[in-house]
Amino acid sequence: MTLAENVPGSARVGIPWHSALCCPRCGGSLGNGDELRCDGCEARYPIDNGIPRFVPRDNYAEGFGFQWNRHRLTQLDSYTGMPISRDRLMTGSRWSVDELRGRSVLECGSGAGRFTEVLCETGATVTSFDISSAVHANAASNGRFPNLRLVQASIYDLPFPEESFDFLLCFGVIQHTPDVERTFKTIMRYLRPGGRFCVDVYAAIVAYPHPRQLLRPFTRRMSPAKLYPLVERAVPRLLPLSMALSAAPGVGPYLARLVPVANHGHLGLRNGETLRNWSVLDTFDWLSPRYEKPQSRRSVERWTRDLALREVSIERRRGMYVIRGVK
Ligand SMILES: C[S@@+](CC[C@H](N)C(=O)[O-])C[C@H]1O[C@@H](n2cnc3c(N)ncnc32)[C@H](O)[C@@H]1O
Known part of the structure; x- marks a missing residue:
């Protein structure tokens, strides 16, 4: 069943892959139905248009929800007809389609899903989440992929077991969170030991003297x-x-x-x-973002050392640091 089929109006089916989720509060398993209900602490999580929601509808990322629903298609390769997102993902991560096929990938802060599309096309099992209503734009574009699992959740309260993913991708996100170091260290908890990650972040030296900082x-x-x-x-x-x-x-x-x-x-x-x-x-x-916190190379290096990440490379590309390596 694809996400597109799992919408109101169709029979109420809950979430077919709900056993891959767990309660962000207590880690308990989630019972499935019109909503998800924790078997441990009895917390309840709504299913909005086929997408489980683990955050309040109103949160600091409202502007992102607005922009991605307005520009649902703008940056999708299937819409532009150009491999812009594919090239950025594959060149930045150095992952290959063969390596990804059949593996589990966690995509953090997926926005309208320009990278979700590329990941789904590899044949990986892709779990994508975003804190904002952008998840609905993503579902409208990528819900056709049976290998996509989409939830609305925050990096700080994720409904997944730790150390459960083979690959982790996070592009364009961490500088827009309230505590960038905490964000980086939190997402890494969900990667299994030996799993590979690619995360980018605005580079402080390039982004700060920009006139947008005045506005x-x-x-x-x-x-x-x-x-x-x-x-x-x-x-x-x-x-x-x-x-x-x-x-x-x-x-x-x-x-x-x-x-x-x-x-x-x-x-x-x-x-x-x-x-x-x-x-x-x-x-x-x-x-529009509430937070924009570019980072220095020295900070990024320190985080990767703190977590004892291996084979780390930090590459500067168009005002971003692209950080990749192995947990
Ligand atoms: C600049 S957009 C990038 C979206 C997508 N990765 C891309 O490159 O097109 C940043 C995204 O991070 C999401 N985001 C910000 N804070 C988040 C958090 N705490 N948890 C999950 N997503 C978050 C926003 O809602 C937004 O969609």
């Missing part, structure tokens, strides 16, 4: 419904300026950084409208 103290307090139309109006004005500056020989990329607009010109997106959509999405993604 964020105001924009991060705005409701998504108020901020989004402002971004939609600003992008068609700022993006051409950013494109023109970025074409300047040698100094172009540095000049373009002075304009607070996400410019994805380097991706070779096919038409102006697609480029504008990515720009609206990512400019909103810069301005």
Whole structure:
């Protein structure tokens, strides 16, 4: 059964893979039905449109839910027709399709599911979660994959047994959480010893001197419904300026950084409208998150040492550190 079949209107079937879940409060097993109920502490967890929810509907990631439901398709490879997400995942992680097939993968903070799609296509059993209502966008796009298990949950209260996954992927997430070190160390608990991970994080040195830092103290307090139309109006004005500056020989990329607009010109997106959509999405993604906490290489190295992670590589790519290794 696919997620798409497991929605209201179809017979109430509960969650076919509920035995893979456990109560985030006490670790007890969960009884299945209209809702999930802990056999130990009797906590109850609703099933919203076929997706178990382990967090309150309102949480600090409301802006993410808003953006990913507005831009459900924008960054999906199957929508752009370009392997942008696949390349980022495969190059960043150095995992191969053959290694992933038939293995269990935990994807943390899956957003609209651009990487969920790539992971599901490998034939891995993919467990993806996000704290926000983005999970519903993900289900609408990727619910067709029978190998996808999707839940709405927070990194800090996960409904999975520890040390139960072969691979762990977390892209674009940890800098947007209240305590980045705690986030990194918490997700690693769910990887089995010998399992492989790939996590990225904004690099402090690149991200801090950016003009969005001047705007964020105001924009991060705005409701998504108020901020989004402002971004939609600003992008068609700022993006051409950013494109023109970025074409300047040698100094172009540095000049373009002075304009607070996400410019994805380097991706070779096919038409102006697609480029504008990515720009609206990512400019909103810069301005709206409650938390944005870039990290230094030294901090990241310390976390990996604290956890005695092995074969660690920390690579800088386009303003991010990509951290991979073995537990
Ligand atoms: C920038 S988006 C990245 C989404 C996706 N990984 C991608 O790269 O397209 C960050 C995501 O992290 C999620 N997130 C933030 N804090 C979280 C938490 N504590 N637990 C789970 N997800 C969280 C947000 O809801 C959001 O969807």
